[in-house]
Amino acid sequence: MQKKLNFIKKNLFSIKYILEWTVKTFYKSDIFYGHGTNNARDEALQIILPSLLLPINSSKKILNYQLSYKEKNMIINKIKKRIRNRIPAPYLTHKSWLSGVEFYIDKRVIIPRSPIGELIVDNIRGLINFYPKNILDLCTGSGCLAIISAKQYPKADIDASDYSIEALHVAKINIKKHNLENRIKLIKSNLFNNLSSKKKYDLIITNPPYVKRKSIYQLPKEFLYEPKIGLIGGEDGLKYIRKILNSAYHFLSENGFLICEVGHNMENLIRQYRNTDFFWPDCIDDAIGVFVLTKKSLKKIIT
Secondary structure, three states, X not given: OHHHHHHHHHHOOEHHHHHHHHHHHHHHOOOOOOOOOOOHHHHHHHHHHHHOOOOOOOOHHHHHOEOOHHHHHHHHHHHHHHHHOOOOHHHHHOXXXXXXXXXXXXXXXXXXXXXXXXXXXXXXXXXXXXXXOEEEEEOOOXXXXXXXXXXHOOOOEEEEEEOOHHHHHHHHHHHHHOOOOOOEEEEEOOOOOOOOOOOOEEEEEEXXXXXXXXXHHHOOHHHHHOOHHHOEOOOXXXXXXXXXXXXXXXXXXXXXXXXXXXXXXXXXXXXXXXXXXXXXXXXXXXXXXXXXXXXXXXXXXXX
């Protein structure tokens, strides 16, 4: 194996050649895609280009860039870790993308992948017919959805809350990275506990933990590198979502919306709330499990 790697380091002269080798190597492995990519080529590019400090949307001409031995060695070491240890690519490069926006990422936060980002950019599929002035990103993690919201609605004030101090530290890095310190306020809060119901939000977005406790070790190994506090949602996965549904009404403006991700728990949620008017917008890449509720629909839950 080592002789083969030494041969590769000496003979793969350009990004193009090391990309081709990486893609073939990924195909032969049992790695799982799902932390920003869904195929071997995109996964390879998201390791190789950031490692060389090159933009992820670089032109094809960059593939002819000649690599130094040091650069090849660095990239190959990351590819080895990706395959042998099943470490997700963003934890190897500290970079991730959602809705075309770049974020700093490390093991303190969940890797951005929520389809809510896509919905925000598309103005929630046209459901919102007014400009949201106040937005809350509950369980903000890396701050990705708050930042995407700030870019989509440049006149809105945004609160981003999380229970994890470590996650808020990463969110702060990303907010500073995008020069949004004056637009996004970070709040440490266990769901709504430290938020004032006197402030009403036109839009509450949230991607809370929703993995069933017993299911966590049935997930691909890549997920086990992520903080469990951001994944496990109690015994049935709906512990925090029930709390959100019981409280969100009091924090929404009269025309406000709640947008929440529940993933594959959507059927379980529908069974538990049979009389609730959930709207499930279509998402790209067959992503499922994001619902939209109006304040009026939420009132039916708490009465």
